Amino acid sequence: MLLPQMPKPEVPHEQYEQTYYEGFTQTIYTIDEEKQFPDGRLIVSTTDTKGVITHANDAFVIMSGWSREELMGSLHSILRHPDMPRAAFKDLWDTISTGTKWHGYVKNLRKNGGFYWVYATVVPNVRNGEIKSYTSVRRKPSRTKINELSAVYKDMLAAERAGS
Numbered sequence: 014m015l016l017p018q019m020p021k022p023e024v025p026h027e028q029y030e031q032t033y034y035e036g037f038t039q040t041i042y043t044i045d046e047e048k049q050f051p052d053g054r055l056i057v058s059t060t061d062t063k064g065v066i067t068h069a070n071d072a073f074v075i076m077s078g079w080s081r082e083e084l085m086g087s088l089h090s091i092l093r094h095p096d097m098p099r100a101a102f103k104d105l106w107d108t109i110s111t112g113t114k115w116h117g118y119v120k121n122l123r124k125n126g127g128f129y130w131v132y133a134t135v136v137p138n139v140r141n142g143e144i145k146s147y148t149s150v151r152r153k154p155s156r157t158k159i160n161e162l163s164a165v166y167k168d169m170l171a172a173e174r175a176g177s
């Protein structure tokens with residue numbers, strides 16, 4: 014199992030069939046509930062070269078809503094929110110797979126269908142000239158940037174839907 018199935022929320026929600034880069038489709042749910050990024054904390058995770066989670070700090074576990082056991086061995090796509098355009102993740106992977114750092118604003122999906130915004134820096138961990146893993150460190154984004162990026166991603170998503 015690459016991604017654990019989200020439980021269906023007992024409150025009003027939207028339902029999506031989301032198709033992932035690896036080719037499989039999963040039913041996900043969203044609710045209109047934002048969890049604020051905790052002040053003075055960093056949310057950290059590490060993946061292998063395929064994006065499978067190998068480490069998550071406590072803030073990551075709490076913000077995602079999944080247990081550590083559920084997160085370990087799952088694809089990082091477990092956080093993919095349907096409001097995020099594919100192009101953002103293509104840019105991320107195109108950048109980090111060539112050994113370069115990536116920065117960006119990401120709207121993440123929680124286990125209960127809610128969301129949280131982060132400003133992420135994803136760094137390739139290189140040893141002997143080879144990428145061994147990736148680490149993402151997330152900071153609290155400003156409300157101004159969240160508003161700005163919400164609008165940008167909405168337009169990008171609309172363009173992707175029109176083109177597919």
Ligand SMILES: Cc1cc2nc3c(=O)[nH]c(=O)nc-3n(C[C@H](O)[C@H](O)[C@H](O)COP(=O)(O)O)c2cc1C
Pocket residue numbers: 032033034035058059060064088089090091092093094097102105119120121133135147148149
């Ligand atoms: C270290 C690392 C951290 C990532 N963090 C996130 C994240 O916080 N939220 C997210 O949706 N995708 C994140 N991704 C990208 C996912 O791996 C994935 O590409 C994205 O969720 C889109 O899903 P898909 O590629 O399976 O279609 C991260 C990738 C890496 C390597």
